[in-house]
Amino acid sequence: xxxxxxxxxxxxxxxxxxxxxxxxxxxxxxxxxxxxxxxxxxxxxxxxxxxxxxxxxxxxxxxxxxxxxxxxxxxxxxxxxxxxxxxxxxxxxxxxxxxxxxxxxxxxxxxxxxxxxxxxxxxxxxxxxxxxxxxxxxxxxxxxxxxxxxxxxxxxxxxxxxxxxxxxxxxxxxxxxxxxxxxxxxxxxxxxxxxxxxxxxxxxxxxxxxxxxxxxxxxxxxxxxxxxxxxxxxxxxxxxxxxxxxxxxxxxxxxxxxxxxxxxxxxxxxxxxxxxxxxxxxxxxxxxxxxxxxxxxxxxxxxxx
Amino acid sequence: xxxxxxxxxxxxxxxxxxxxxxxxxxxxxxxxxxxxxxxxxxxxxxxxxxxxxxxxxxxxxxxxxxxxxxxxxxxxxxxxxxxxxxxxxxxxxxxxxxxxxxxxxxxxxxxxxxxxxxxxxxxxxxxxxxxxxxxxxxxxxxxxxxxxxxxxxxxxxxxxxxxxxxxxxxxxxxxxxxxxxxxxxxxxxxxxxxxxxxxxxxxxxxxxxxxxxxxxxxxxxxxxxxxxxxxxxxxxxxxxxxxxxxxxxxxxxxxxxxxxxxxxxxxxxxxxxxxxxxxxxxxxxxxxxxxxxxxxxxxxxxxxxxxxxxxxxxxxxxxxxxxxxxxxxxxxxxxxxxxxxx
Numbered sequence: 001x002x003x004x005x006x007x008x009x010x011x012x013x014x015x016x017x018x019x020x021x022x023x024x025x026x027x028x029x030x031x032x033x034x035x036x037x038x039x040x041x042x043x044x045x046x047x048x049x050x051x052x053x054x055x056x057x058x059x060x061x062x063x064x065x066x067x068x069x070x071x072x073x074x075x076x077x078x079x080x081x082x083x084x085x086x087x088x089x090x091x092x093x094x095x096x097x098x099x100x101x102x103x104x105x106x107x108x109x110x111x112x113x114x115x116x117x118x119x120x121x122x123x124x125x126x127x128x129x130x131x132x133x134x135x136x137x138x139x140x141x142x143x144x145x146x147x148x149x150x151x152x153x154x155x156x157x158x159x160x161x162x163x164x165x166x167x168x169x170x171x172x173x174x175x176x177x178x179x180x181x182x183x184x185x186x187x188x189x190x191x192x193x194x195x196x197x198x199x200x201x202x203x204x205x206x207x208x209x210x211x212x213x214x215x216x217x218x219x220x221x222x223x224x225x226x227x228x229x230x231x232x233x234x235x236x237x238x239x240x241x242x243x244x245x246x247x248x249x250x251x252x253x254x255x256x257x258x259x260x261x262x263x264x265x266x267x268x269x270x271x272x273x274x275x276x277x278x279x280x281x282x283x284x285x286x287x288x289x290x291x292x293x294x295x296x297x298x299x300x301x302x303x304x305x
Numbered sequence: 306x307x308x309x310x311x312x313x314x315x316x317x318x319x320x321x322x323x324x325x326x327x328x329x330x331x332x333x334x335x336x337x338x339x340x341x342x343x344x345x346x347x348x349x350x351x352x353x354x355x356x357x358x359x360x361x362x363x364x365x366x367x368x369x370x371x372x373x374x375x376x377x378x379x380x381x382x383x384x385x386x387x388x389x390x391x392x393x394x395x396x397x398x399x400x401x402x403x404x405x406x407x408x409x410x411x412x413x414x415x416x417x418x419x420x421x422x423x424x425x426x427x428x429x430x431x432x433x434x435x436x437x438x439x440x441x442x443x444x445x446x447x448x449x450x451x452x453x454x455x456x457x458x459x460x461x462x463x464x465x466x467x468x469x470x471x472x473x474x475x476x477x478x479x480x481x482x483x484x485x486x487x488x489x490x491x492x493x494x495x496x497x498x499x500x501x502x503x504x505x506x507x508x509x510x511x512x513x514x515x516x517x518x519x520x521x522x523x524x525x526x527x528x529x530x531x532x533x534x535x536x537x538x539x540x541x542x543x544x545x546x547x548x549x550x551x552x553x554x555x556x557x558x559x560x561x562x563x564x565x566x567x568x569x570x571x572x573x574x575x576x577x578x579x580x581x582x583x584x585x586x587x588x589x590x591x592x593x594x595x596x597x598x599x600x601x602x603x604x605x606x607x608x609x610x611x612x613x614x615x616x617x618x619x620x621x622x623x624x625x626x627x628x629x630x631x632x633x634x635x636x637x638x639x640x641x642x643x644x645x646x647x
Contacts (some may be wrong), residue, residue, distance in 0.1 A: 141329045144624050148582035149616040150336055156604055156612050157341040231579065234466040238586045241468055242601055256472070260590055265472075265480050265487070274476070277469045288464035299532075 028293025034286030038099055038279065045096030053080075053090035054097050054250050061088050065271045083271040085255075086262050091275050098250040099279055101163055102233060105251070108167025109232035113174025114225050120175065121182025122209045126190065136183070139176040147173035147235050155244040163246055170235060174228045181224050182217065189213055219298035226291045230284060237280060252276040319632070326628045331391075333620040337613055338390050342383075348609065349373035355403060355607075399614030404606035410614040413599060418618070420490055421595035424511060425584055428518040436523035437569060440530025441562050444538065447553045456527070463524025468586040471517035475590065478513060486510050488592040514591045518584055529572050533565035540564075567637060574630040578623045585619070 045051070053059055064070040065083040082091035124135035151169060155161065161169065186209075189195060198208045214221075239245040240253025241260070259265075259273035341348075352373055353366060378386055393399065399410035439456045442448045462470060479487040491497065492506040537543060538561065546556045588597025596615055603611035 137325060137328065140325050141332055144329045144578060144627050145333045145336075145620055146578040146582045146623055148585070149619050150333070150340075152600065152604070153337045153612060153616050154340050156607070156609060157344040159344075230464060234579070235582070237466060238468065238582060241586060242589060242604055244604065256468075260472075265476060268480070270476060273472055277472050281465050281469050284464040284466070284469075285461055288461070291464075 022297040025293050025296050027289045027296065031286045031289030031291075031293055034282055034289070035103075038103065038283055038286070042096055042100040045092070049092060049096055051093050051097050053093035056087045056089060059084045059088045059090045062086050062267075062269065064269075065091070065275075068271075070269065082275055083269075085259065085264075085269070085272045086267075087258075089250075091271060094250050094255050095252075095275060095279060098252045098255060098276065099283070101246070101249055101251045102236065102253065102280070103283065105163055105167045105170065105236045105246075106229040106233035108164060109170035109174050109236075110225055110228040112168065112171035113228055113232075114178055114221070116171070116175035117178025117224070118182060118214070118221070121179040122186055122213070124179065125183040125186030126205065126209050126213075132183075135179065139179045142173065143176040143180070145173070148238050151235065151239055152242065152244065155239065160247055161245070163249060163251075166236060166239075166246055167232070170232045173235070174232055177228065178221070178224045181220060185217055185220060186213060189216065219294055223291055223294040223298060226287050226294065230287045230291075233280075233283070233287075252280050256280075322628065322631055326624055329624045330621060333624075334391060334394050334617060335387075337616055337620075338387060341609065341613070347379075348377055349379060351607070351609075352403060394617060399617070400610040402603075402608055402611050404603070404608040404611070410610050413611060414596070414614055414618050417594060417596050417599040417615075420593060421584065421588065421597070422622075424514055424518075424588070424593065424595060425581065427511065428515040428522070428584070429580070431515065432519040432523040433526055433569075435519065436526025437530045437562070437566055439523060440527035441534055441557065441565070443527065444531045444534030445553075445557055445561070446538075447557070459520075460524035460527055462520050463522070463528070465521050466586070467518045467521045467583040468590055470521050471514065471587045471590050474513050474517050474520075485513050490594040510591075510593070514584075514587050514593055517587055518580075521583075522580065525572075525576060526569060529569050530565060533568055534561060537561045537565045570630060570634060570637060574627045577626050577630075581619055581623055 059080055060077075061084060062070055062072075063074060063077060063080050063084040066078070066081050068083075069075055070083075080090050080092065082095065084090050085094075120135050120139070124132045147170065150173070154169065195208060195212060198212050203212070236245060236251070237253035237256075240251050241257045243257050243261070245251060245253060247254075253276075255276040256273050259269070259276075262272075264270075264272040349370055353370055356369075357366075374380055378389055381389070397411045399414070401407045402410050402413060405413065439459070442452055443456050475487065478485045486492065486509060490507065490510050491503060492510070495503045495506045497503055543556065543560055546560050547553075585595070585597035585600065587593070588595040589601040592598055596619060600612060600615050602608075603615065
């Protein structure tokens with residue numbers, strides 16, 4: 001086949017598939033939209049809103065969001081559209097600064113965890129033998145240990161961590177499930193024709209693993225990535241709501257911690273805990289939708305349902 | 306092997322599984338032993354500091370410091386400290402609480418654990434039933450259109466950690482509507498014991514924490530169930546049952562759900578760690594008397610012995626549940642044979 005024919009063929013295939021592209025399913029698009037809009041809020045917010053308002057005492061105390069009154073009957077002001085909390089931090093600024101911090105922790109943890117998982121999973125599945133036994137037992141062991149408990153011990157004895165350290169610590173607990181997933185997939189792919197072909201033609205193990213097999217796993221990898229971003233964020237938020245986690249920068253979990261700690265529920269200051277709760281919830285819903293969408297890409301059987 | 310014979314757990318599998326279990330426990334124990342050793346804080350000095358801050362002045366501070374160091378075993382070589390620590394863990398001796406001196410940590414954990422386990426089992430059973438039913442109905446062809454829209458909409462909550470759903474439910478039902486109590490695990494004016502008032506109070510206080518766990522976990526089961534149901538739908542025996550003209554509802558219960566539900570139980574083994582920690586956070590926001598509150602109070606009081614002991618118990622609990630699920634699974638699902646059995 002000549003190059004031009006090849007191109008024409010590809011173009012025809014593309015046209016045929018335009019309306020049938022599994023990557024363009026509603027769930028995936030909606031989920032991506034939600035996550036992107038959170039990031040966009042954070043980016044635009046930094047440009048158009050004064051983020052110094054996250055500091056204590058930078059705004060009047062206990063102001064309600066626009067359209068509501070607080071217990072004392074104070075009205076809202078345009079200067080603080082989402083209200084303020086009881087030590088004078090502006091909620092909008094907290095949201096703008098806190099939301100990306102929470103997301104970044106999750107992304108750092110899962111990028112690193114994913115990389116470890118890919119390497120270990122491939123080596124375990126492809127090489128087998130003692131390497132496999134060792135990696136399998138280690139991941140079986142580590143998947144049982146709840147990260148939150150170890151991190152609580154870590155934080156209470158060592159203390160202060162930053163955003164990046166937090167992400168790195170979490171990564172230590174995020175590699176097990178991708179390792180298991182990839183190992184299982186590699187074991188089943190190992191016997192397939194193209195892998196044996198590649199072996200026969202003398203390709204190195206590294207090339208077979210990462211050039212031949214890896215591209216086939218991409219939908220699974222994305223799905224697994226999103227799943228561990230979620231797990232990492234859940235764990236980080238859990239730590240933060242216990243009053244641990246990064247102390248010097250605002251995170252959504254920490255805002256919730258302060259709200260519970262200052263009895264915001266009893267004082268009917270719903271915006272204080274409600275705004276971070278809702279934005280975290282929409283973040284998780286976005287990630288879930290992306291994951292479901294990726295599931296449809298990886299598993300065509302689900303598409304009809 | 307006779308297909309009707311009760312499945313036996315082969316010895317090699319049992320051995321491997323138990324070895325993995327012990328490795329898990331020992332690695333976890335070692336991690337939570339090493340971490341505090343990396344910290345620059347000397348526990349004896351910290352204890353002395355606490356005494357000084359409550360009493361204002363401590364006589365013979367140097368002598369007390371030395372005594373404390375001996376008492377904590379800090380003068381022994383590290384490996385000896387480690388072995389003593391492992392021995393203590395095996396006998397559930399976690400030392401004494403600093404904040405509630407001299408209550409043993411194990412006693413505090415023993416008081417908190419039943420609440421946590423009770424709440425966990427209750428919410429687990431409810432979410433397992435609701436989740437699997439929802440998942441089955443999502444995949445079933447005969448389900449009314451309305452339900453096919455409603456169930457996935459309800460599953461939006463699944464990705465949310467229970468602490469967030471807990472806050473929302475707490476606000477709605479306890480703070481705004483005042484239908485249910487805001488916090489605690491039983492009312493202030495009831496005496497604990499086997500009387501109706503107490504039981505009613507416990508149930509009343511348990512509803513919101515359990516509900517906040519159920520609405521975020523049932524979707525996990527539902528998703529798994531839907532996947533398994535789509536697989537089962539294509540099976541020959543289902544086609545045959547349809548061809549025989551059996552009622553669709555009968556096929557759903559007898560043929561589809563019964564076969565699809567079994568692998569769900571293994572999914573539980575993977576999820577239990579997250580569930581336990583999620584519940585601990587729920588207990589913390591509801592001030593429920595379980596491990597979550599114990600740990601949170603210990604964090605506030607810098608009570609390290611309690612944190613270490615409670616963390617160890619939770620890790621142990623997780624490992625034991627995973628072990629149990631793995632071992633009983635072949636008894637539930639005879640299709641599964643462990644590696645090594647013929």
